[in-house]
């Protein structure tokens with residue numbers, strides 16, 4: 654069983670991330686579809702905008718760090 658590269662918990666059956674971080678990743682992608690329709694914002698700008706939000710959850714913030722680290726598939 655592999656471990657989540659962000660937090661070291663056991664990976665979710667759907668991928669390399671744990672359930673918490675996989676859920677955060679799913680939410681990121683779903684949110685981007687909505688934003689893209691409204692604002693035609695690109696992925697990097699979307700992440701920048703989210704990251705600047707004070708209320709952004711810890712899980713999502715860690716996933717964004719992970720994506721930006723270049724280790725995300």
Ligand SMILES: [Zn+2]
Nearest residue numbers: 657660671674
């Ligand atoms: Zn994790």
